[in-house]
Amino acid sequence: MAGFRLPPEDSELPQANRPALAPSDLVSDDDRSIAADSWSIKSEYGSTLDDDQRHADAADALLSSGNFRTAASDYSSDKEVPDADGVGSLLGLQSYWDAAYADELANFHEHGHAGEVWFGGDVMETLVCWTKSLCLELSQGHLPTDVNDIKEEPQDDKYLPSWSVLDLGTGNGLLLQELAKHGFSDLTGIDYSEGAIDLARSLAYRDGFTNFKFLVDDVLETKLDQQFKLVMDKGTLDAIGLHPDGTIKRIMYWDSVSKLVAPGGLLVITSCNSTKDEIVQEVDEYNQRGGGASIEAEAPKDPEAAREPIFRYLNHVRSYPTFMFGGSVGSRVATVAFLRN
Numbered sequence: 023m024a025g026f027r028l029p030p031e032d033s034e035l036p037q038a039n040r041p042a043l044a045p046s047d048l049v050s051d052d053d054r055s056i057a058a059d060s061w062s063i064k065s066e067y068g069s070t071l072d073d074d075q076r077h078a079d080a081a082d083a084l085l086s087s088g089n090f091r092t093a094a095s096d097y098s099s100d101k102e103v104p105d106a107d108g109v110g111s112l113l114g115l116q117s118y119w120d121a122a123y124a125d126e127l128a129n130f131h132e133h134g135h136a137g138e139v140w141f142g143g144d145v146m147e148t149l150v151c152w153t154k155s156l157c158l159e160l161s162q163g164h165l166p167t168d169v170n171d172i173k174e175e176p177q178d179d180k181y182l183p184s185w186s187v188l189d190l191g192t193g194n195g196l197l198l199q200e201l202a203k204h205g206f207s208d209l210t211g212i213d214y215s216e217g218a219i220d221l222a223r224s225l226a227y228r229d230g231f232t233n234f235k236f237l238v239d240d241v242l243e244t245k246l247d248q249q250f251k252l253v254m255d256k257g258t259l260d261a262i263g264l265h266p267d268g269t270i271k272r273i274m275y276w277d278s279v280s281k282l283v284a285p286g287g288l289l290v291i292t293s294c295n296s297t298k299d300e301i302v303q304e305v306d307e308y309n310q311r312g313g314g315a316s317i318e319a320e321a322p323k324d325p326e327a328a329r330e331p332i333f334r335y336l337n338h339v340r341s342y343p344t345f346m347f348g349g350s351v352g353s354r355v356a357t358v359a360f361l362r363n
């Protein structure tokens with residue numbers, strides 16, 4: 023499925039009626055030349071032996087699973103344009119994001135603009151309220167697996183400070199700000215684009231959020247050796263999947279993220295490129311491989327533990343605006359929560 027992007031939140035159209043834009047609609051000549059550069063410069067990934075090995079492991083796992091549409095070898099060259107609408111992959115390249123955040127940083131310094139709210143303000147508000155309810159239910163020993171388990175009425179926030187939060191691919195960091203406004207206080211954001219982290223830091227400082235932690239870091243080869251009770255991803259797996267090697271990188275993503283979520287912790291993924299069922303299926307496949315990018319992962323010490331899935335589907339947001347397409351009703355955005363065993 024090609025990537026698309028909703029317009030920024032200041033669009034005058036209500037979200038349900040906004041047109042979904044193909045990346046090609048948004049790509050300027052400058053963007054194209056940036057992309058052209060990035061085809062010829064090997065991407066920042068894959069420069070070390072370890073990483074090459076992880077790539078090879080992920081490719082092995084991919085080929086052995088037989089469930090993925092694209093074989094690793096399809097994308098042997100960064101110069102190849104991988105999908106029919108080619109430009110979809112621009113959003114998978116770090117050079118794209120570096121250029122985008124250089125513009126957004128300039129806009130911030132000149133006009134004070136915060137930049138894009140990906141998927142719009144309504145989605146962000148719904149996502150944060152819903153996630154907060156999940157966390158509060160879990161804190162009280164409940165397993166909120168059903169739609170009715172998510173309470174919308176105000177709840178006691180006293181449990182929230184114990185939830186360490188990591189936002190993967192934080193961009194301008196506005197999701198962290200929204201989480202802070204709803205009572206979370208231990209907040210960390212990472213992004214592989216230095217410009218994104220500069221922007222997120224500047225905005226947080228301007229808006230009075232002085233306790234956020236930010237780090238320039240690639241989710242796929244993270245420097246973090248800490249685990250978090252809540253890991254959020256809004257649009258980052260989508261971007262990773264749009265890399266020319268996106269299918270392999272998605273496998274590496276699960277491997278990396280499984281190490282970042284603390285046992286018993288929560289992973290909340292928001293996507294516009296995958297449906298809830300597709301995300302759940304991807305996680306099932308990861309679980310079936312026994313975790314890890316390598317199909318020859320170390321034999322688990324405890325055979326009982328081997329039968330435990332790494333991530334368990336918990337719940338998903340049902341209240342996003344829906345639209346009708348080809349006789350089916352759907353929503354443009356999916357948010358799914360998984361519990362880490």
Ligand SMILES: C[S@@+](CC[C@H](N)C(=O)[O-])C[C@H]1O[C@@H](n2cnc3c(N)ncnc32)[C@H](O)[C@@H]1O
Pocket residue numbers: 119138139140190191192193194195196197212213214215218239240241242255256257258261262
């Ligand atoms: C669609 S934007 C979403 C930004 C932010 N999460 C939001 O909702 O506003 C995707 C973000 O992921 C970041 N990103 C993509 N791949 C990444 C990776 N491998 N490691 C860290 N950040 C990544 C990009 O720089 C970009 O900020």
